[in-house]
Amino acid sequence: MRAAVLNEQKTFDIVEHPDPVPGASDLVLRVEACGICGSDLKAAAGMPVGLVMGHEFCGEIVAVGRDATNSWKVGDRVASLPLIGCGVCLACLKGDVVHCARGADAIGVGGSSGAYAEYIKVGRHETFHLPESFGHGDGALVEPLAVGLHAVDRAQLQRGDNVLIIGGGPVGMAVTLWARHFGAREIIVSDPVAARRDQCGQLGANGGIDPTQTESVRDTFKRTVGRLADVVFECVGVPGMVQASIECAEVHGKVVIVGVCSKPDPFVPIVALMKELTMHFVVYYRSADYRYTIDMLRAGRVDALSMVSDRIDLDAFPAMFEALKHPTTQCKVLVLP
Numbered sequence: 001m002r003a004a005v006l007n008e009q010k011t012f013d014i015v016e017h018p019d020p021v022p023g024a025s026d027l028v029l030r031v032e033a034c035g036i037c038g039s040d041l042k043a044a045a046g047m048p049v050g051l052v053m054g055h056e057f058c059g060e061i062v063a064v065g066r067d068a069t070n071s072w073k074v075g076d077r078v079a080s081l082p083l084i085g086c087g088v089c090l091a092c093l094k095g096d097v098v099h100c101a102r103g104a105d106a107i108g109v110g111g112s113s114g115a116y117a118e119y120i121k122v123g124r125h126e127t128f129h130l131p132e133s134f135g136h137g138d139g140a141l142v143e144p145l146a147v148g149l150h151a152v153d154r155a156q157l158q159r160g161d162n163v164l165i166i167g168g169g170p171v172g173m174a175v176t177l178w179a180r181h182f183g184a185r186e187i188i189v190s191d192p193v194a195a196r197r198d199q200c201g202q203l204g205a206n207g208g209i210d211p212t213q214t215e216s217v218r219d220t221f222k223r224t225v226g227r228l229a230d231v232v233f234e235c236v237g238v239p240g241m242v243q244a245s246i247e248c249a250e251v252h253g254k255v256v257i258v259g260v261c262s263k264p265d266p267f268v269p270i271v272a273l274m275k276e277l278t279m280h281f282v283v284y285y286r287s288a289d290y291r292y293t294i295d296m297l298r299a300g301r302v303d304a305l306s307m308v309s310d311r312i313d314l315d316a317f318p319a320m321f322e323a324l325k326h327p328t329t330q331c332k333v334l335v336l337p
Helices: 038-046 138-154 170-181 194-202 217-225 241-248 269-275 287-299 314-323
Strands: 002-006 012-016 026-035 056-064 077-080 119-123 127-129 162-166 186-190 207-209 229-234 249-257 278-281 308-313 332-336
Touching: 002 314, 012 314, 026 077, 026 138, 038 314, 056 119, 056 138, 077 119, 077 138, 127 287, 138 170, 138 287, 138 332, 162 170, 162 217, 162 241, 170 186, 170 194, 170 229, 186 194, 186 217, 194 207, 207 217, 217 241, 229 241, 241 249, 241 269, 249 269, 308 314, 314 332
Parallel strands: 162 186, 162 229, 186 207, 229 249, 249 278, 308 332
Antiparallel strands: 002 012, 026 056, 026 119, 026 332, 056 077, 077 127
């Protein structure tokens, strides 16, 4: 198969790569689409040479392992968690596959090969049917939407909460969509890119803040809403954002860290202490988040297709991946191998 393979310069070459072979409990998919994720842009420099990345995907089953034939058949269109667990530990049985007691296989980020390729191997327990109404490649949005859903779920968002989302990229957009879905009162998105703020507006945000302006995000939010945020979602993942989130939160508010930051990020605990804030750090999602996302898309109760700003073929992927490392008006780019 053709795949985008990480080279020694930590860029990608489109080359022939061995086809995946399913184990007893595995499926092999022909990839319909794979989204380019911001975490991939950050992680590529630390990934091993020879890796195929890509974890936001959907596809059609082309091979079924011997223990999966009762549930799956060739031709089924599906979306899968980019994780393969043992399937029998308590975490896996609860759908919390990322915390599998035996160690989950993290597809595309250091584990098995990912979906910037024509084919991918996935686990039968971590796979979900897609409805016929989904267009070609649309199922690749399930993964980033599930990230946002898990964050909003962990926040235990209450109807009428005032919400600040720091970072209007795809994760911030997904959080915006679900915050509106679950009844937030005011949703304000802070992002320096006007196009992203506008896109979040289409997904349910009431307003946007340009953090490069002279007035602080905290003061702008308070002036706009009349008080600080009941819930702050940090969706950037760079140093300084934890403290910024704490400063923007109301007394007894919540701060939810969704952005992936691998560098030290000091903050002043006494500010959070005096406000008696609750802080959550969230990662990945649960199987239930995939199911709910697919159900809401099927029912037309959420619409995320406007997040897709471009669809490209595999040959165009290396250049697009490099371009997305710099400020851009692109939102969610789907690669169609």
